[in-house]
Amino acid sequence: MEGLLAGVLCLIVTVSAAPDPTQWITAGNCGISSGRAPDPFIVGGAEVSPMYKWPWIGSLRSSGSHICGGSLIKSTAGRYFFVTAAHCTYGSNANRLSVKIGTHFRADTSESGSMILNVNRIINNPNYRATTLENDISILVLTNSESIVESNQIRPICYASRDHYAGEVCTVIGWGTTSESGSSAARLQEASKPILSDSQCSSDLGSNNYYSNSMLCSGYDAGGVDACQGDSGGPLFCQRNGVWELVGIVSWGYGCARPGRPGVYGDCWNLRDWVRQTIDSN
Incomplete structure (x- = not known):
């Protein structure tokens, strides 16, 4: 799949029915934030303002350098985990x-209130396929997560409580490149865009590339808003009944923000059974 680009997305949702x-x-x-979503019609992205308004975002680092984004979640048993894309961790050593x-900040800058968490174990979805990026989700078990103290700067996101729908406007954030083949962002960026129907995703991306059982896609026909290199594993999230839910995980795309080429995300709702089982047993 020439030009594939990995990334993670989370949704900002227009509320319809209360979650079950x-x-x-x-x-x-x-899923509690101190800020509001960016303009849903923004072209490209903008720096997150105020800082730390999306307190579940994390930077996955290899030997200290940023490689992917991801999201902090908390199980009903009170344990914290980090959710990212399997293509970010596949073949890596914890x-x-x-x-x-x-x-x-993307660079290893000292920030008051930030934390570095070690990774104890990588749990990739057993049905992840590197050739097609199906089931592109990984859960990281954190070594020192008991030291987390929640605040306006650090807080878990809610996992998806229901399925997405076409037209739901969601937010994606990350430190990836701000243009195709461009430079990585030094500061966290955000943008909003709508989720598309599976039929539209399949038409735009090809039925041999888009698998609705573990993927969703999001974007505008005219392009201009997307995740890019370095955003992989990050969240696509939606606001539902006053809280933000993790709806997608930045996975892949054809270039960045090209017309008629929406970005593809791991579908959190369709992957929920594996997520529930994994965090409940760890």
Whole structure:
């Protein structure tokens, strides 16, 4: 798949029906933000302002250098985990990885209130396929997560409590490149865009490339808003009933923000059974 670009997305959702509490995977007091979503019609991205308004974002690092984004979640048993894309961790050694949370800057800058968490174990979805990027999700077990103290700067996101729908406007954030083949962002960036129907995704991306059982896609026909290199594993999230839910994980795309080429995300709702089982057993 020439020009594939990995990335992670989370959704900002227009509320329709209340989520079913029986579907909750993560603990309460999640998905709370001190800010609002960016303009849903923004072209490209803008720096997140105020800083730390999306307190679940984390930077996945290999030997101290940023490689991907990801999201902090908290199980109903009270344990913290980091959710990212399997293509970010596939073939990696846990002892070389770390996660920085409570951060606004991509570089290893000292920030008051931020934390570095070591990775104890990488759990990739067993059905992940590197050739097609199906089931592109990984859960990282954190070594020192008991030291996390939640604040306006560090807080878990709620996992998806229901399926997405076409037209739902969501937010994606990350430190990836700000243009195709461009330079990585030094500060956290954000943009909003709508989720598309599976039929539209399949038409735009090809039925041999888009697998609706583990993927969703998001973007505008005219392009201009997308995740890019370095955003992989990051969240696509939506606001539902006053809290933010992790709806997608930046996975891949044809270039960045090209017309008729929406970005593709791991579908958190369709992957929920594996996520629930994994965090409940770890």
